[in-house]
Amino acid sequence: MGEEDCPLVAANDRFLSITGYDRDEIIGRNCRFLQPKEGAGPVRKRMHTFLYSEGPKDEQFIVPNVRKDGTEFVNLVYMSKLVKDGETSFVLASQFDISRATAASATKYAELLTRDVRTLHDVLNPSQYDIMASYPIMANTTALIARVRLDY
Structure with missing residues (x-):
């Protein structure tokens, strides 16, 4: 990845x-x-592993x-690596405050997002960017569009 320590751009x-x-x-x-001051726990290592x-x-x-x-909140973060020519150029992240979400609303959201991601994959593929469309992606549709349209 380009920048050390993945700063927000x-x-x-x-x-x-x-x-x-x-x-x-x-x-x-x-x-x-x-x-929080005490850290994010084991998820921090998972995020680092994903990024690198x-x-x-x-x-x-x-x-x-x-x-x-x-004030504290629970953040659901979706990260999508934007890969060009085999290298991660950027990481697009979307966050959602799920502090008050119910299991039912989270499940429904996941189902709808998965459907949209699959539909976009069918429309946008093939491209020079790596596009994957499966349930675990759960990335926002902006990431898919960025992978196709990112021009630098």
């Missing part, structure tokens, strides 16, 4: 709204700053996080 308004931070406070920092391995291109993680104002 961009953030959308929803990320700022969920975390309470301003864009200029987070760009250039690794998202670890959102984790040749393994899957997409993964999901449930991470304890803390907003700028100190």
Whole structure:
């Protein structure tokens, strides 16, 4: 991966709204700053392994996080490696505050997202980017579009 320590290079308004931070406070920092002082536990190692391995291109993680104002929340993070010419150029991540989600709503969301990902895969494939569409991906549809349209 290009940058050491995977700093944020961009953030959308929803990320700022969920975390309470301003864009200029987070760009250039690794998202670890959102984790509680005692750390995120075993998920942190899983995230590191995902980012620095040749393994899957997409993964999901449930991470304890803390907003700028100190309130805790449970963050469902989807990460998708954007791979070009066999190398990870960027990692697109989407987060969802699932602190109040129910098991039923999470299951329904997963089913709908999986269906959308499969549909997009059928439309966008083939491309010069690695695109995988299976239930474990659970990546947002933006990642699939970015893999096809990323031009640098």
